[in-house]
Amino acid sequence: MGERVTIRDVAARAGVSVATVSRVLAGNYPTSTASRAKVLRAVKDLDYVANAHARALAGAGRKTIAVLMFELVSSFYAHVAQGVEMEAAQRGRLTLVASTNSDPARELALVQMMREQAAEAVVLVGGVIEDDEYRERMARYAEALAAAGSRLILCGRPAPAPDVPALVVEYDNEAGAYAITSHLLGAGHRKIALIGYQPGHTTGEDRVAGYLRALADHGVPREEAILHGIGFGQNHGYEAIMDLLKKADGKPDFTAVFAGDDRVAAATMIALREYGLRVPEDISVVGYNDDPVAADITPGLTTVHIPAEEMGRTAVRLALAGAPRAGQERHLLGTHIVIRESVRGLRGSRGATS
Secondary structure, eight states, X not given: OOOOOOHHHHHHHHTXXXXXXXXXXXXXXXXXXXXXXXXXXXHHHHTOOOOHHHHHHTTOXXXXXXXXXXXXXXXXXXXXXXXXXXXXXXXXXXXXXXXXTTOHHHHHHHHHHHHHTTOSEEEXXXXXXXXXXXXXXXXXXXXXXXXXXXXXXXXXXOOOOTTSOEEEEEEOHHHHHHHHHHXXXXXXXOXXXXXXXXXXXXXXXXXXXXXXXXXXXXXXXXXXXXXXXXXXXXXXXXXXXHHHHHHTTXXXXXXXXXXXXXXXXXXXXXXXXXXXXXXXXTOEEEOSBOOHHHHHSSSOOBEEEOOHHHHHHHHHHHHTSXXXXXXXXXXXXXXXXXXXXXXXXXXXXXXXXX
């Protein structure tokens, strides 16, 4: 393998100074047409690639938006990233996407790298376990990025203290859970099992809060709530519903399931079929997120739609909207129910549906 071509090699090939090559590549200094043509020809002939770090330090790097998320395969995260990428592209920016797997050390390394590369904004996506360590870490990120002329955007994440210079783009998670639980209650269901959430996780706790508030507002005692939290996703969902079904010997006393996300709901339907229970004839099932699977499974899944792509677009729009304001900016997006075929009203109830 040959040695890496340097800016000095380009200068020698073009017959100009290193400073002239730097000015041409930066594109923000006046140079003669002849010098520019020589430099660009030498760059092409030598297949020269500018050092991105050096260009960023010089303020000449490609403008970028970084998106850091728990995983890349989840529909929610993918749609947020898609929104960021589409909005960034419209504004002439590149998008860098990376996963953290909830590893604080990896998250820190990625934030630091984006700071060094002079990314215009770093978007952190998804719920977390909120504690003092998390709040302190977000404050450090926000202040370090702000000092470098960048911005921290928390997308679907809890905000740190109000004076932390961060943008927060949220969706009304609790209201979505309240609405979908109220939909089940309106169909006559009182024994509703909430499964497949992660205790202590901000996303899951908000959904639990909305579920419990809806039960209380509809006169269902707190002791009648059924909470079985193991975790999000299909595997945890299957484990959670199977545990409840085994304890009930396949004859559950609940008539509806509120699944923590749509993959949990899909797993719930599989488990119910294995026990000979039909959806929605025997058990009604609802989900959360409005992932593509919600419309693809049979019966179609009634669920809560999260504006994931719009969250990504909003994050970029706000980050590039001009000079940052002092302190923190928060923006809340709404959620809504998407009604499909997975809910059936109980006979004799006012909200019964077929």
